[in-house]
Amino acid sequence: MIPTALPKDDPKWAMTVTQASTPRGGVRVAVLQGELDASKRAEITEGIHDLLEAGTPVMLDLSQVRFCSVACIEAIARCATRASDIRVDFSIFAPRVVARCLALYEPTPHVITVDGMSPNGTADWLERVYALQAS
Numbered sequence: 001m002i003p004t005a006l007p008k009d010d011p012k013w014a015m016t017v018t019q020a021s022t023p024r025g026g027v028r029v030a031v032l033q034g035e036l037d038a039s040k041r042a043e044i045t046e047g048i049h050d051l052l053e054a055g056t057p058v059m060l061d062l063s064q065v066r067f068c069s070v071a072c073i074e075a076i077a078r079c080a081t082r083a084s085d086i087r088v089d090f091s092i093f094a095p096r097v098v099a100r101c102l103a104l105y106e107p108t109p110h111v112i113t114v115d116g117m118s119p120n121g122t123a124d125w126l127e128r129v130y131a132l133q134a135s
Helices: 038-053 070-085 096-102 125-134
Strands: 013-022 025-036 058-068 090-094 110-113
Touching: 013 038, 025 038, 038 058, 038 070, 058 070, 058 096, 070 090, 070 096, 090 096, 096 110
Parallel strands: 025 058, 058 090, 090 110
Antiparallel strands: 013 025
8 A cells, every 4th residue: 555645653754646747648756755764665665566556657756755774775676676577667766875776786777866967977967857847
């Protein structure tokens, strides 16, 4: 089940999902907020898998995350691999430090950094514009 508001038992994180339109069609935008510690790994994985099962492109926005554990980064990378396996477009909008961690995984997930740079520091403004239009 995808949490759409702050869970009552833990007000430190939330995942909200909205539908957006782009020139290429619809996309689901999942915004994670707060602190993603290791105890949230299963909930995050389940929520993202639910989104992927719909078959619609997914944009995961991590720009409002204050802390992201290695366990959650690994879970997100595995979700990206799952998306690739089932042929669902899956993009991640993340702070550069998270993007660099995700770049260590194979296959490397499609990541756009919050500051408009690729994980290795090169500007990728066109992708950022598309990502922002989708949200």
